[in-house]
Amino acid sequence: MAQLVGSDEIESLRFELAQIGRSIRSSFRSRTSSFRDGDHSEYELQWAEVQRLPTFERINTALFDDEEENGTSGSGNYVKGKRVVNVTKLGADERHMFIEKLIKQIEHDNLRLLKKLRHRIDKVGVKLPTVEVRYKNLHVEAQCELVRGKPLPTLWNTTKSLLSGLANLPGSKQEAKISILNDVSGIIKPGRMTLLLGPPGCGKSTLLLALSGKLSHSLKADHVFLITFVFFPLFPPLKVAGEITYNGYRLEEFVPQKTSAYISQYDLHTPEMTVREILDFSARFQGIGSRAEIMKEVSRREKQPGIVPDPDIDAYMKAISVKGQESTLQTDYILKILGLDICADTKVGDAIRRGISGGQKKRLTTGEMIVGPAKALFMDEISNGLDSSTTFQIVSCLQHLVHITDATALISLLQPAPETFDLFDDVILLAEGKIVYQGPRTNICKFFEECGFKCPERKGIADFLQEVISRKDQEQYWYHKQQPYSYVSVDHFIKKFKEHHIGQNLDEELSKPFDKSQSHKDALSFKPYSLSKWELFKACSMRELLLMKRNSFTYVFKSVQLVIIASITMTTFLRTRMVVDIIHSSYFMGSLFYALVILHVDGFPELSMTVSRIAVFYKQRELCFYPAWAYAIPAAILKVPLSLLESFVWTSMTYYVIGYSPEVGRSVAFFVSSNLLSSTPVFCISGYGNGRYDPPRTPIV
Helix, strand or coil: CHHHHHHHHHHHHHHHHHHHHHHHHHHHHHHHHHHHHHHHHHHHHHHHHHHCCCHHHHHCEEEEEEEEEECCCCCCEEEEEEEEEEHHHCCHHHHHHHHHHHCCCHHHHHHHHHHHHHHHHHHCCCCCCCCCEEEEEEEEEEEEECCCCCCCCCHHHHHHHHHHHHHCCCCCCCEEEEEEEEEEEEEECCCCEEEEECCCCCCHHHHHHHHCCCCCCCCCCCCEEEECCCCCCCCCCEEEEEEEEECCEEHHHCCHHHHEEEECCCCCCCCCCEHHHHHHHHHHHHCCCCHHHHHHHHHHHHHCCCCCCCHHHHHHHHHCCCCCCCCCHHHHHHHHHCCCHHHCCCECCCCCCCCCCHHHHHHHHHHHHHCCCCCEEEEECCCCCCCHHHHHHHHHHHHHHHHHHCCEEEEECCCCCHHHHCCCCEEEEEECCEEEEEEEHHHHHHHHHHCCECCCCCCCHHHHHHHHCCCCCCHHHECCCCCCCCCCCHHHHHHHHHHCHHHHHHHHHHHCCCCHHHCCCCCCCCCCCCCCHHHHHHHHHHHHHHHHHHCHHHHHHHHHHHHHHHHHHHHHCCHHHCCCCCCCHHHHHHHHHHHHHHHHHCCCHHHHHHHCCHHHHHHHHHCCCCCHHHHHHHHHHCCHHHHHHHHHHHHHHHHHHHCCCCCHHHHHHHHHHHHHHHHHHHHHHHHHHCCCCCCCCCCEC
């Protein structure tokens, strides 16, 4: 009986505890709900305050997370909220914390961020600019000299070739024509990831250069042009024929270098700059494209029906739409998704100076171009030096960008892993300068099965595609065992593809001209530079000043060295040991010649630093970051104070001690001539950097 009573008491106690727990949970939920409602109502009030601002201020004003400490110091009690900020005045720490909040896991958070951006844009019916690239009957041919029995470039062979070339002797010079691309045609559609596959030497880089407008500045249909590189006359000329259009516009009708972004397989960066600085300057020179106009239109359409957007998405879109910023939120975003945030403040380095790794340089090369607003991406071997996991991560981020923002991407990869290969929508298979297949990735294996070749189950499709067009590796994939195998040439594959329904659909689509009325007004760029002349000059000056600070040791060492040499010169040509006569005049002439040599050679350390940046300059100039004058003028002007300092040190220490004429006019003339001598190498180098050796804009027919 006692046990029974005890069990009843336990059951009643449990019932009472359950009732208390339910009441506590209900009160907590009600408080949480009221708290959230309070936060929501407070956010709506803050958003209404932002909406009442003028249009210019409203575009640059957003709500950012704010944490204020309550209670005594050290209590650790924080209250989160929103505060109204100007996105043009965000600090480095604020940008970093904001990106860390938006993207914690790159694979999932980046996709979620892009989806939210697209949902906000589609909700108000704003159309994003897209670019469709078409190329028809594109043919590239090079003329090369046959050497045969004289393959080694010896002094005698080189001299004999030059003399025979000047004399134009008949039969003295034999040339061969190499067809790099042979009448290729196709369409690169927006919103689809296109993979360019092919063995080395098949013309992948040439195709990417041609489509991005870097191979020739002007291409017209049914015309052949001779493109001669002025900077190195020994380079063989290229004959380019065919037609390339962006949304129906030929390359000479707009600026393809600003509309598209070509990412080279060579990593050319200024070694003294950090990763963040390179991306910041690249974003500044490339501009923001149509982001500001899209943001204004979205804000205008949301204001009419009273739509309240996500505060984080609104802040992000406004922050990346500000023009002329030295450091932008877009840079922090690119650093995060490419995994470069861990080395953001590390110098790039080179073969002499230690810096980031080769894989990080490869990712920096990609980030340098995608940080801009280009809608067409042409990427050449971006996976060199990267492991399969990093390659998959980068291509996955590019896939999200292309699919959600309707960008156009043609990416060349040498040996993509199976999981990376599956990220692409279309495949272009190139062999011997010809397109074997161009179409959906899911149909390429069926096409080759119809031709008699089957990919094994455990074989990577990308490896299979590159081996099935090879003479020595093709036989192993022949699966019609009842029929004898015979080599199937590339031309036979091309013939089969033209008879295939995918090839016929492609030809039919190419035969119909693109409707230009469907092209967005901001899809193509018609201006060569994103910044004004003053802003270009100011940006290049800031970069040159930054590089001078990074190389301050060289300038300090030069100054100290000049002081030591001037002290030695003072003791060697001391005026108390010389008189003004015919015998000692040679000593005075010797001191003048010695000053000439020392001051002239003192400017030569600038030579190695400037020459090391020449390749970067030519790359950025061809990408229309800035004109040549914007690079050369600041490089020359900012060196003038240094040359004046060196001339003043030399003149003040040696002029009167050696015993030159005490007249003020002659001492000033000596100072001016010394300044000219010390600055001559600098101006010569700047003039060399101002030279042009890109293909002429007006082709030679």
